[in-house]
Amino acid sequence: MTEEPYRWLEAIENRREYIQEQLKPSSPVFAASVDEGVLLLGVGGGLSKVFEIFDRHAMVALGHPADIERMRQGLIDAAHLESFTRAAEDVSLRRLVSFGLSVQLKTSFEQIFTAPFLVETLLAEVGATREQDVLARVRFDGSFELENGGVMVACAHSERERVAKQWLAQKLASDHSLETARKCFLAAWVGIMDPRAVLVDGFEQALTSTEPCKLLEGKIVEVGLLRRSGPRSRAYQAWT
Amino acid sequence: MKTMETQMWGRPGPELAGDFMALLARAGLDTSAKGQAREGSMPVEIQATTVFAFHFSGGVLVVGDRRATAGNFIVSDTVDKVIELDQTSVLAIAGVPATAFEMARVLQHSFEYYRRSQLQPLSLAAKVRALARLLRENMPMALQGVGIVSPLFAGVETTPEGGVPRIFYYDPLGANFQSADYVAAGSGSPAIRSVFGFETQFGRRKPSEMTLEEAVGFALRLLLTASQFDSATGGVDPEKSGFATIKVLTPAGIRTIEPAEQTAMFRKVTA
Numbered sequence: 001m002t003e004e005p006y007r008w009l010e011a012i013e014n015r016r017e018y019i020q021e022q023l024k025p026s027s028p029v030f031a032a033s034v035d036e037g038v039l040l041l042g043v044g045g046g047l048s049k050v051f052e053i054f055d056r057h058a059m060v061a062l063g064h065p066a067d068i069e070r071m072r073q074g075l076i077d078a079a080h081l082e083s084f085t086r087a088a089e090d091v092s093l094r095r096l097v098s099f100g101l102s103v104q105l106k107t108s109f110e111q112i113f114t115a116p117f118l119v120e121t122l123l124a125e126v127g128a129t130r131e132q133d134v135l136a137r138v139r140f141d142g143s144f145e146l147e148n149g150g151v152m153v154a155c156a157h158s159e160r161e162r163v164a165k166q167w168l169a170q171k172l173a174s175d176h177s178l179e180t181a182r183k184c185f186l187a188a189w190v191g192i193m194d195p196r197a198v199l200v201d202g203f204e205q206a207l208t209s210t211e212p213c214k215l216l217e218g219k220i221v222e223v224g225l226l227r228r229s230g231p232r233s234r235a236y237q238a239w240t
Numbered sequence: 241m242k243t244m245e246t247q248m249w250g251r252p253g254p255e256l257a258g259d260f261m262a263l264l265a266r267a268g269l270d271t272s273a274k275g276q277a278r279e280g281s282m283p284v285e286i287q288a289t290t291v292f293a294f295h296f297s298g299g300v301l302v303v304g305d306r307r308a309t310a311g312n313f314i315v316s317d318t319v320d321k322v323i324e325l326d327q328t329s330v331l332a333i334a335g336v337p338a339t340a341f342e343m344a345r346v347l348q349h350s351f352e353y354y355r356r357s358q359l360q361p362l363s364l365a366a367k368v369r370a371l372a373r374l375l376r377e378n379m380p381m382a383l384q385g386v387g388i389v390s391p392l393f394a395g396v397e398t399t400p401e402g403g404v405p406r407i408f409y410y411d412p413l414g415a416n417f418q419s420a421d422y423v424a425a426g427s428g429s430p431a432i433r434s435v436f437g438f439e440t441q442f443g444r445r446k447p448s449e450m451t452l453e454e455a456v457g458f459a460l461r462l463l464l465t466a467s468q469f470d471s472a473t474g475g476v477d478p479e480k481s482g483f484a485t486i487k488v489l490t491p492a493g494i495r496t497i498e499p500a501e502q503t504a505m506f507r508k509v510t511a
Contacts, residue, residue, distance in 0.1 A: 052356050073357060080260065080353045081267050084345070234327065 011112045019109075019140050020156065022118050026062040027219075028155035028192050030185040031122040032168065033133040035176045037228040037235065038124040041185040043219050050224035052236035054079035054091050056126045058224050062154055063119035063140070071119055075101065093125035093134045097144055106142025116140065120154045126226035126235055130176060155192055163199045164188045171207075182223065183207060190215055258358040260350040261373075285386065286310045288321050288340065290428030290466055290473045291332035293392050293407045294436065295421060295448045296455035299490035300405040302330045302394050303459040305428065305467070306475030306484065308337060317475035322485040324494055326351040328403070329367055329395035330487050334426030339387035343374045364397040364406065372414035382412050390425040394489050403491030422447060428466030428473035435462055452488065456497055457509025460484060478506040 029042040029049060040060040042049030049068070050060045053075050061068045078100050079091045101121075108117050117140055125134040135152040138144040145152075151168040155161035171184045184203075190213050191202030206213065224238045255262040291304040304321035307314060322332045323344045331347065333340035350370055354362045362370075371393055381387040391410060396403040407419040421440055424432040439458075440446055450458060460476065463484055467473040476484045486497040497505070 048359075051359075054356070076353070076357050077263055080349055080356075081263065081269070084260075084264070084349050085269060 008112070012110065015109070015112055015116060016141070019116050019118055023063055023120060023140070023156035026120070026156050028153060028161070028164070028189055029060040029062050029120075029122055030151070030153055030168070030188065031060060031124050031135050032151040032172055032181045032185070033130045033135065033149040033176070034172075034178050034181045035130070035228075036178050036225065037126045038133050038135070038226040039178060039181050039185075040122065040124060040224040040226075041182065041189075042222045043186075043189050043216065044222065045218070046220055048222060050222045050238060052224070052238070053096075053123070054083065055088050056226060056235050057091065057093060057096070057124065058226050058236055059121055059123045060154075060224065061119055061121040062156065063117075067117045067119040068121075071101070071117070071121065074104070075123075093123055093136055094146060097123060097136045097138060097146065101138055102142045102144050104142075105138065105140065109141040120156065122152050122154045124226055126228055128228070153188070157192070160192045160199060164192055164203070167200055167203050178225070186213075186216070186221065258354040258362075260346075260353040263353065285336050286315050286338070287335065287427070287472065288319055288337045289334050289426030290424065290432065290463070290470065291321050291334050291392055291426055292422065292424035292429065292432050292436075292459075292462070293332060293394050293419070294423075294455070294459075295405075295407070296450045296452065297448065298452050298455075299488055300394050300407055301452075301455050301459055302332050302392070302487045302489065303463065304332050304485045305463050305473050306482070307473060309472045312471070314474070317482070319475070320485045322487050323348075324487065324496075325367070326355070326361075327493050328361070328489075329364070329393065330489060330494060331371070332392040332394070332425070333389060334391070334429070335389035336387045339378060339381070340389045340391065343371070343378075343389060343391070346374060347371060361398075364395045367395055368393060368408050368416050372410060372416050374414075375410055375412060376414035379413060388412060392423055392425055396489055396491060396493065403493075405489040405491065426473070428463075428470040431466040431469045432462050435465060453505045453508055456486060456502060456505040459486060460502065460506050461510075478503045 027043050031038060031040045040050050040058055042060045047065050051072050052058050075096060078096060082091045105117055119140055121138040123136040127133045130149045133149050135147045136144055137152050137154060151165060151172055153161050153165045168184055168188055172181055187203050187207035190206035191197050191199055193215050194202055220240050222240050226235045227237060286308050288308045293300055293302040302322050306317050306319050308316045308319045322330060325331055325347050331344050347370060351362050378387060393408045396405050407423055408416050409419060409423045410416050422436045460478055463476045476482050483499040483502050488495045
């Protein structure tokens with residue numbers, strides 16, 4: 001198969017479709033730069049989605065738990081080795097993603113005879129100011145985006161992700177409080193997960209609704225915050 | 241050094257989960273002193289003294305003077321010999337700083353690596369053994385007369401009743417012992433042990449009954465006393481803005497007694 005270019009392309013395309021299909025039921029995850037630091041949020045049925053990686057770094061991911069775990073361990077190993085051989089200040093999200101994670105994900109994606117990574121990830125690095133925060137959106141094929149500050153969404157549906165990100169960026173453009181970000185994340189989650197909702201209307205409706213959301217019943221909302229202030233090795237704080 | 245990519249994903253062979261030393265070995269970064277040979281004449285080593293720890297009514301106080309010496313030469317009077325390893329454990333070092341600081345760095349990474357990768361903190365017993373392992377691995381160097389370290393370790397043990405601060409000390413082979421009252425290491429330790437021995441047996445107020453203020457004042461006076469007998473102990477004089485490194489372990493965690501607090505407590509006790 002691999003010696004025939006057309007068949008290889010076809011296999012890659014099939015692999016992409018397979019991964020997208022597998023990821024479709026996954027619950028979207030969010031990250032945003034707020035006054036207090038970087039907020040990460042995931043909603044799930046019990047297994048963790050939000051994790052501390054290093055002093056100023058954390059991740060939130062959707063996908064297969066085993067693949068999330070492999071990625072988490074890989075990132076933790078790389079960050080700690082870098083910190084031990086150089087210094088904690090030398091561990092940067094840009095390097096972790098572009099020289100480590102992205103390369104490996106792309107290689108894994110194109111090795112068509114091995115099991116693919118079923119995972120979509122958001123990574124965060126907290127800085128001294130909101131403008132110095134770094135957010136990364138890493139896709140299953142190794143492609144990634146890096147942004148300073150702002151908002152990131154990872155969702156298995158690209159159009160929903162785009163609209164949710166746009167809506168969140170607008171909502172959090174002038175209000176950078178932790179509470180606003182948390183409420184908007186949950187509203188965006190409800191809007192994305194409700195198959196009947198027209199996206200932006202769905203977000204607004206969920207944000208202003210006073211009724212408990214049925215979609216969140218039995219789910220666990222997991223939140224992680226990388227604090228901007230305090231000791232650098234204790235920046236991460238988690239709660240559910 | 242291997243690339244970050246290889247570091248991230250290459251993990252052959254069985255190993256203990258969350259073992260940072262195994263991760264280092266996998267990445268070709270073995271830090272042990274095994275097989276290291278001493279070549280040429282030995283330079284005069286820098287030494288750090290004096291450290292001690294004791295129980296007071298609110299927990300454990302870990303204290304270090306600030307002096308480092310090489311022979312009769314004072315290298316520095318601003319060395320921090322009491323090092324926070326993580327949120328619940330502290331290492332106090334006497335001996336060769338080059339080895340001791342590296343041990344502290346390895347332990348800091350090991351404890352944090354385990355906590356982050358295994359999603360739970362390392363137990364106090366495992367932390368105590370991790371330091372014992374480093375001391376044992378340093379034995380070839382110590383036998384050659386280089387890099388001898390005499391550390392004290394204090395940590396908070398998690399029990400069903402809550403956190404309990406404990407103190408441990410080691411021999412050069414890594415054997416570890418728990419101390420019920422006090423422990424001291426370094427060249428100033430004989431004077432400090434004598435005072436501790438007296439106060440514990442005959443003192444009107446035993447160190448274990450002291451309040452935090454009393455304990456800090458007592459600790460500073462101990463260091464001043466030790467510095468009168470041992471030229472390698474120094475860098476501490478609260479009246480002249482010279483401060484010890486003092487950390488307090490309570491069931492809630494670790495707190496550093498800052499210079500301003502030390503001065504206030506010292507003056508209150510000596511008034």
